[in-house]
Amino acid sequence: MMDPRQQSPFNALPPIVVALAGAMVAIELLFQAGASGFVGGAEGVGWRLSAMQSFAVSEQVWDWMVETGQAPLGQLLRFVAYPFVHGGFTHTAFVAVFVLALGNVVAPVYPAWRFAAIFFAATLGGALAYLLLFETRAPLIGGFPAAYGLIGAFTYLTQRGLTRADPSRAFLLIGFLLAIQPVFGLLIARNLGWVPDWTADLAGAATGYGMAALLFPGAMHRIRDRLRQR
Known part of the structure; x- marks a missing residue:
C-alpha cells in the first residue's frame, strides 16, 4: 500500500478513477453531440431522455417491483447505472472533477476492485x-x-492520518456540495424535473465511509480475529 502523503498531485491518476470519470464524460459528450444533431439524426436529440427513462432510479419502478415481487435485471441495473446519466454538461463536469480529485487520494490506498466497491456501494446506498x-x-x-461516497472514504482516511488534510475539510466539502445543489436545480429542473437529492448524497457519504473502513487493508482479518475470539 502506498502512503497518499507521498503522492504528488501530478502523478498519473489510477486507471479505475479515470475509467469511471471518463465514462461519465464520454456519455455526456454523446448526449451533447446527439442534441446538436452531429450524430444519431432525429433520434439523437432524445438520447438523454431515453437514457433517463431506462437508467434513472425511479420511485414508480421501485413501487412496481415491491408490489409485484419482481426484480428484472434490466430494472436492477438502474441502481448502478444512474451515476453515468446527468442533466447536462455542467452537472457532469462537477461530478467528474470531484471523482477525479477525490479518487486520486482514495484509490492509492485501495486496490481497483475495492475502490469500485466503495463507488458503487455509495451509489446503491444513495439510491435506496x-x-x-x-x-x-x-x-x-x-x-x-x-x-x-468518495468524500466519506476521504474522511475515513484523514481520520487515520493517511492524508495531509484536516478531517474537518471533508465536512466542509460536503457542506459546499450541498450548498451548490440548488444551482443544478435551476439549470435543469425546467427540462428534466430534477429536484435536490441531498438524501441520496448524504447516504452516499455515510456508505462510502463505512465501506472504506470495512475494506481498509487488514480490516477483514481483524474482524475475523475478533469474531473467533468471541
Missing part, C-alpha cells in the same frame, strides 16, 4: 435512501451520491 426516506416522483440521476 432516496427511495425509502421520502416520497418523490422525480428521477434520481447523476454521480453525486458516488462522489459523496
